[in-house]
Amino acid sequence: MKESGRKQGAASPCAACKLLRRRCAQDCVFAPYFPADEPQKFANVHKVFGASNVNKMLQELPVHQRGDAVSSMVYEANARVRDPVYGCVGAISSLQQQIDALQTQLALAQAEVVHLRRFE
């Protein structure tokens, strides 16, 4: 009776509780950020960080920062699944290289401006 009541009464579990096969409580820390219709979002975060670490990290943050924390963890987790060796540190290296290249190009262009202005 209780079992059937719970089944009828509960909203469908969030993607995290579904994967972890647990009841999705009304105050579930995952539910606001891992809706049932995006199962891969939680799957990668769970694979990389582990549900219990994510739970702990979210609990340690004020509610208004949890959405950003989840977004950055999802980004990191997806990057790690795509590239198990470098993860999103690969993106950091590549951005750093782009910055180096742009700084070189900028220095050259600025030097040329200085040179051309001499003859103005």
Place this chain on the structure above:
Amino acid sequence: MKESGRKQGAASPCAACKLLRRRCAQDCVFAPYFPADEPQKFANVHKVFGASNVNKMLQELPVHQRGDAVSSMVYEANARVRDPVYGCVGAISSLQQQIDALQTQLALAQAEVVHLRRFE
């Protein structure tokens, strides 16, 4: 007798096995990357990714890629401990902003070069 023999015979455990309070086997997957004298290196990786996830991720990689994988995980973990909301994704945003600013400066400098060359 056995206990004392193990204590005498074993090399000092790596930082991971020390934190996890387990015997550091000769083929320990952590030992080459987490030396006993750098306990914080493993502590942060364990806090963020969890020892069992790190173990799994390393086992799934060929040995010659594990060093790079550990370095990138250590980088990510340290960034997440420093900034629990954005982790190393904060660095990515900031590098992306630097790139945008440099591209704007470069476009201006290049436009000025084109303009000045008209009067050469």
